[in-house]
Amino acid sequence: MRTLNNYTENLQHRLTEYCRTGIPDFLPGTNDKGMKHYRRLSFNIFNNTLEQAYPITHEYLDESEWLELVNGFFSGHDCQTPLLWQMPYEFYTYVEENNLKIKEKYPFLPELLYFEWLEIEVHTMEDIDIEEQYIPDKQFNDTVPLINPEHRLVQLNYPLHLKPIKEAIRHPGQYFVLIFRDPDEGNVHFINLSVVFVFALEQLSQQDLTIQQLAEMISEKFGVEDAEKIKKHLKSFFEDLFTQQAMLGYKHKK
């Protein structure tokens, strides 16, 4: 049941194509000044939104490199989200998934975008209810650490959470970061993690485990004999998470 003629539909496509590419297209019954305004305005919407979402990337790249990237994205990628604030995520995936020349010069570019996006994502992700009863300040032997669910646990190849970008890219390696937002102010925080604690958090996300059980698992996995010592480390690790509100308290084991 099509009501729109191909002719009109084509006019509409041509106007958006012109906005996206900037390649002049002389549409019937239009004026040049107005057409240029649409190109300028729509490009600015993309450019400004991406500059705000990716301030570190924008500052790091030359202006011409940045503009080429934004232009490539605007003309080459079909944005799927109706929510403008989510559009920068598509920019990151566009850079990640496409064979862009700029990635040869800056191999860390996708990761930098990912890192900047994560901060937005953790800041804005939808609230996650904590239904379970938990104990906000005391720990018991039969209780399990309750991690703040509004977090992401990621692995990076550069210490972008520890150093300014120019330094970070000189220290490639294996870094683990817990990114979470505090429940009071909604601010985003980063915690650098050792591989042992990443293992602990991953286990906890899969099942309810007491600190005792976690210590035993770590001892087996990493071949460490002294489970008591691990338990002590774990306790101080969770205390630290608790202070920073990356952990909300303890809950009873189901």
Next chain:
Amino acid sequence: MNTKVGIGLRREFVDELAQQQQLHPDFIELAPENWMKMGGYWKKKLRQVTEKYPVTSHGLSLSLGSPENLDYDFIKDLKKFLDENDVQIFSEHLSYTKTNNAHIYDLLPIPFREDAVKHVASRIREAQELLGRKIAIENVSYYTPVDAEMDEADFLTNIAEEADCNILLDVNNVYVNAFNHNYDARKFISRLPLEKVAYIHMAGHEQVDSDLIIDTHSEAIIDPVYRLFEYTVNRMPEVPVLLERDFNFPELNELQQEMNNLRNITEKAWRKENANAK
């Protein structure tokens, strides 16, 4: 929600609205797309404001003028948002922001053509059905026509009648379009089915050239637009009026003063006794 004057919610003054110190709107308008699917800090802020004021919503991405099908997943999310926030009036732009399954987030002008009237009206009907409410379609500022078969007044009127929807009359946009395209703003307004107007927008703009005004929402309302507003409200029944200010924010008391000006004009026209403007 009659003879009410509201303001468009901006993150820049969300705290002020929550604390009710200098701004005293009767309602607030928000763009659903700027708040949907968000938790955390901004969700809390939104709740603080929506607890205090009635809410209207002005959509951005429904793209009523697109050639393609409506985005049904988006409409579902949008309906949820409108229901959750008890939105009293939902409006959208008579324009398109998407073709060939790609959003460009800018309000593009639909060609004023016969087939577009039929097409857009049927999309509005469908969207109204899915959203379970009427949509007020807004006359947008446009900077070029595209192979038009009729003028803007006929295009808007025909669609509103065929879609059985309401109109959001943006008086500043009428002024801007009349200036940019050389027509008489008052004649334009008198040709519209004013009984369908459910909501009015007022804003400032920026003249960038001797023959070009851009609808920026970055300046105070100018006198000729106030006069056009007065002309309009004298010819139609009472509806809520919204002040849009999106950039270049002045002192908040200046925004309150603009709302007071609008309230005074409407009260004279609609003869209300409660002239207790703050």
